[in-house]
Amino acid sequence: MKKNEISILGSGLIGSLLSIYLKKRGLDVHVYEKRADNRKGEYKEEGRSINMALSDRGWKALEKAGLKEKVLPLTIPMYGRKIHDEHGNTSFMPYGKEGQAIYSISRGKFNHLLMDEAEKEGVQIHFEHKIEEVDLRLNELSVNNPENGSETISSEVIIGADGAYSSLRNAMLKQVRFNYKQEYISHGYKELSIPATKEGEFAMDPNALHIWPRGSFMLIALPNPDKSFTCTLFLPFQGERVSFENIRDEKDIKGIFQNYFHDAFLLMPNLVKEFFGNPTSSLINIECYPWMLNKAMLIGDASHAMVPFYGQGMNCGFEDCYILDGLIDKIGTTAWELVFAKFQKIRKPDTDAICQLALENFEEMKNEVADPKFLVRKNIEARLHSLYPREWVPLYTMVTFSDMPYSEAYAQGKLQEAIMDKVMRDPLITQNWNKMDYEDIINQLDKAKSV
Ligand SMILES: Cc1cc2nc3c(=O)[nH]c(=O)nc-3n(C[C@H](O)[C@H](O)[C@H](O)COP(=O)(O)OP(=O)(O)OC[C@H]3O[C@@H](n4cnc5c(N)ncnc54)[C@H](O)[C@@H]3O)c2cc1C
Known part of the structure; x- marks a missing residue:
């Protein structure tokens, strides 16, 4: 049976960055990713290419891995919120002091860069390798790959960076005294876009995060380097007049946009196609504990998935990597249980706090900012x-x-x-x-x- 030193589950943003940290220590790092390698074609994850706001905690973790300068060219600074009212008037609220910004970055392009950098360090990413099961007693993974079928891989250390629906967490769920809480909020989201103008320019101010707050729903837009904006529409799934269940045809969606987001509507030639072509996704908050068992541990969304309203999920996951790496600096790589035990103890109160703040900030964004x-x-x-x-x-x-x-x-x-x-x-x-x-x-x- 094949035996790895470190197996990381998932080559998302957190798994990729963590693999770089660990590989830099000279460890043998394998990453198992259920998806195909999507770096070859143009990135498009079924209308879920959402761009992210990268902020200080994320930058700090990238800097420690020597990646800050490489990531910077992919980003656009946003110095504040630009609030659009129902009449098309706008007002600007700075996020912080002059010069302080959060940075818009495409999730897909960012993930590609991190995977490229991981491979340059010597990390082996095994694409189309889905983790079916984790045996926590033996630290073994059952991995399925379309070419070779199922195989069992033994690992000294397993780290689950496989997101909100983590396979490692599923295995932990079967253990006694494992606490788990999940909550889907009433709202879902859909990705839309505002393309560049005919002249090839940004259609709105590129250095702001645009928000159209409308009480029980909202639209936001973040800039992209190709001068388009990626928009996210947050609506209740059902129950309200303006909800996903009540938008059935072209007339409905155009009516809502003309009524509530008129200035954005004028900039969205692909609205109808995108609305009906892109998936509607749900939003979940997940908290669990403990995050470790022996030499297996959860990190990133696998241990604390939060709703996106503080723009911190990825930043928090990167900070996880930074803190974990700091503990390895102190304790070394021969006492993984101790590293993991200290990590979860330090980190859990903080991830609980940011999960709660993210839920609370939803009210602020959709309602109070107006x-x-x-x-x-x-x-x-x-x-x-x-x-x-x-x-x-x-x-x-x-x-x-x-x-x-x-x-x-x-x-x-x-x-x-x-x-x-x-x-x-x-x-x-x-x-x-x-x-x-x-x-x-x-x-x-x-x-x-x-x-
Ligand atoms: C709409 C939206 C907007 C957001 N905006 C922001 C923002 O502005 N700023 C911010 O900081 N955060 C934001 N977030 C949160 C951020 O997206 C997540 O916190 C972050 O992507 C978590 O990364 P991860 O690597 O832990 O998990 P994921 O990104 O979910 O990656 C998990 C990886 O594991 C793989 N995988 C899953 N199961 C298996 C399996 N069984 N076997 C093998 N591989 C598997 C997946 O294919 C995936 O590649 C947003 C989230 C949403 C939904």
Whole structure:
């Protein structure tokens, strides 16, 4: 029977980056990926080519692997949200301080680059090798490949980076005292696009993440280097007037876009074809524990799949790789159980926190950003941050532009939220926010922290 030193399940974003980290240590790393190698043709994953927002935690992990400079040319900086109202008016809300941005990147192209880099390091990626079963007692994989059929592969270490429907997690589910929680939210999503103009230019500002918030649903758009935008439409599956179940034909979809997203509609010549041609996908939150058994461990979405509303799933998975690598630096590669045990203990409170924040941010994105008071609230927080940069850091900044543990960001964010809720109760806040006593707000925060 073939025996590997390290078997990673899945060559998605997290499996690929992790394979690079481990291979750089001189380990024998094999990656098993159920899909075919899609680097040869143009990348298109059945209308799910969604682009991602890469932010500080992700960049830090890429930098440690020596990949930052290679990834940068694939990205477009987005300095803030551009909110589109129902009349086509737009307003801009910076994400952070001047110059701070999150970076739009195509998931497919990014994944190709990481797989190329992994292979350059000497990682062996076995495409069309689906993990059917994992024997946790023997650390053996049952792998199916169309050419050779089923084979059993033994492995010193198994790492499950095989996403939200992980085969390794399925095996762990059968163990006693394994906790598992999954929740599909009411909404699903569909990919659409805004092509470049006839003149070959961007049809909208490329340096922003565009949002059309409409209460119970929303549309977003992220820029691509070819001057198009990838849009994602989030709708409830059913129950509401505007829902996937109530869009049955061309008239329905055009009616909704003309009514609610008119400025975007004018830029979307392929709307009908894409809406009915692209799949409708669901959104899931998954939490489980423990993540390890002996020398097998889960990482990335396999251990903590979150809804995409904080733009952190991939960034968090990359941070997993960074933290795991730091533990290997300290403990070495001869005590994997210890490395894995420490990893899950450190990391679980943080991934719980970001899963929760991602669920909460859904409300903010589809609803609150459309409220003019929301902009005032953000302005107050930005002012507080500029006056007291260490004392008051907006939650979005802590999550997106720092590497503070997510659980600490969550706790600090809750204290600030309670204070801001109080501040916003002032009926004259929209007029007075400029002249407020900011020192008093910081004192309130200090007091809240000391309780
Ligand atoms: C609409 C949407 C938008 C998002 N936007 C952002 C964003 O802006 N920023 C951000 O940070 N995150 C974002 N995310 C989250 C991000 O996509 C995920 O967190 C990230 O892709 C997780 O990577 P992964 O490698 O853990 O899992 P995956 O990307 O799911 O990769 C798993 C891999 O394992 C393979 N596999 C699965 N089962 C098997 C098996 N049995 N055998 C062999 N191979 C297998 C799969 O084919 C796949 O290649 C978004 C997610 C969605 C849905």
